[in-house]
Amino acid sequence: MSETYIECLVKAKSSMLGKFFKYLLFLLTAMLLVLMFLSMSMILFILAIVAGVGAYFVGMYTDLEYEYLYLDKELTIDKVMGKSKRKRVAVYQLDRMEIFAPIKSYHLDNFRNRQTKDKDYSIGYEEQPDLRYVMYYEGGERLILSPSPELVKIMKNAAPRKVFSD
Numbered sequence: 393m394s395e396t397y398i399e400c401l402v403k404a405k406s407s408m409l410g411k412f413f414k415y416l417l418f419l420l421t422a423m424l425l426v427l428m429f430l431s432m433s434m435i436l437f438i439l440a441i442v443a444g445v446g447a448y449f450v451g452m453y454t455d456l457e458y459e460y461l462y463l464d465k466e467l468t469i470d471k472v473m474g475k476s477k478r479k480r481v482a483v484y485q486l487d488r489m490e491i492f493a494p495i496k497s498y499h500l501d502n503f504r505n506r507q508t509k510d511k512d513y514s515i516g517y518e519e520q521p522d523l524r525y526v527m528y529y530e531g532g533e534r535l536i537l538s539p540s541p542e543l544v545k546i547m548k549n550a551a552p553r554k555v556f557s558d
Contacts, residue, residue, distance in 0.1 A: 398549070400460040400540040405516035410454035417447035452477065454467075458513045462543055465550050469513050469537075482514065484535075486551045490528040492544075493556040495536065500526055508534040 452474035
C-alpha cells in the first residue's frame, strides 16, 4: 500500500478588532505598571497582571495558522494559535468528499444553492489571483481552504473525478 504524505501551513489574516484589543491591552498593561510604580498600589498591580494575561490570550487567538496534513486519502486540519498551541479542528476522508475545486470554478455551479455549514480554514481574504479552494463534504459542510499546489496535485491523484484545478 502506497502512503502519500504532505503538509501545508497557511497563515490566516487576523481581524482588525483582534489587533485593536491586543494593542489596547498591551498599552493598558504598560500604563498600569507605570502607575503602580508611581503610587505603589497593589490594586493597580493586580489590574496590570489581569490586563497582561488578557493581552497574551488575545494575541494568541488572533495569531492563527492552519496546517493541512494529507496522509493516504485523509485530510487533517489543525489550528495553530500563537505558534505555540495546536488544536485538531477536523479530519476529512477523501472518499466522503463530493467535490474539491477553486472557489470561482464553474464546477461548483451545481452546489452554490445548497444550504450548508460554512467553515473557513483559509487565509481569510481574496488574493489576485484567488488561490482558495472549496470542498463540499457529505452534503452538509462547505470548507474553504488555501492549499498548496502540491497538495492539490496529490489530492487530484487520489480522487481524480472529485478534484478539479481548472
